[in-house]
Amino acid sequence: MPVRSQRGILDRLQAGIVLGAEGYVFELERRGYIKAGPYVPEVVLDFPDAVRELHREFLRAGADVMVALTYYAHREKLKTVGRENDLEALNRQALRVANEVAREGDALVAGDICNTWAYDPKNKEASSRVVRAMYEEQLSWAVDEGIDFVIAETNDYLGESLIALQVIKELGLPAMVTLASTRPHQTWDGYDYVDACKILADQGADIVGLNCDRGPATMLPIIERVRNRVSSYVAAQPVPFKTDPAMPTFESLKTASGTRAFPIALEPFLCTRFEMAAYAERAKELGVNYIGICCGGSPHYVRAMAEVLAGDRAPPDDRGARRGKREGIPRRLERLIA
Ligand SMILES: [Zn+2]
Secondary structure (H helix, E strand, C coil): CCCCCCCCHHHHHHHCEEECCCCHHHHHHHCCCCCCCCCCCCHHHHCHHHHHHHHHHHHHHCCCEEECCCCCCCHHHHHHCCCHHHHHHHHHHHHHHHHHHHCCCCCEEEEEEECCCCCCHHHHHHHHHHHHHHHHHHHHHHHHHCCCEEEEEEECCHHHHHHHHHHHHHCCCCEEEEECCCCCCECCCCCEHHHHHHHHHHCCCCEEEEECCCCHHHHHHHHHHHHHHCCCEEEEECCCECCECCECCHHHCECCCCCECCCCCCHHHECCHHHHHHHHHHHHHHCCCEECCCCCCCHHHHHHHHHHCHHHECCCCHHHHHHCCCCCCCHHHHHHHC
């Protein structure tokens, strides 16, 4: 069992803001390792050094959590690219790489599960059994390799996210459950996003919120309502794109000529690092506890967010606490250059 941080996610959230960093699949696509479209993380097995490098860059930028690249590393998705037999090896390797890099900087390791494409509210009972088995399978490998908590993310259905929550809680791990928000107000099974977060928190999720789909401008208004509604910790992991009320998600962004920008012509809509720093600051003011970034995220954004949150972050350990706060320098960077 790998040696991990002494302070778990809940201790750190108690002490301050935790900075998340995601967007592995999009960034590795930009670097030439993942195919746009299926977005399956075969790179974990085929080019593990590329994954290791990106983890390390996020760590150096100031991220507190290394999220194992097991997004879409489930049976349904791997079947579509004919790599179902690599499922266990891929999951274990992703966890090992995340653990390896996390130890370089006292970061936490999160196991990651996501929307399965197998859940069907019209065939709820049977499809729930399939989804549950997929989550149990993935998380049994994650627990075996060593994780601090689980992120269940990009959940289109509240029903599916509740299955994830149940499986995580049965394992006795802290659970962060965040919803996708591709529709204006409701999950695909018809729950207002704020109500859905409240239900998740009431069912025992330690951290609830939203990830992916929306840029800061259209995600934070919902997050503010979630914050006012729940007493659990709240997470926001937007995409770094300039969404607006007319085009609230990155899937809906269109260029002036009317062409859909998603998923590989999004560059004209990218936020600057300063806009992402401003988002992090605003999220902090709203009382968001886990402030991160999703698809489109890359190390320079995480660095900008780390800098603006430097005085409010949870010290990774006692050594960090004793060394105190140095405004403007992400604490982890401070440790690396010390
Ligand atoms: Zn995303």
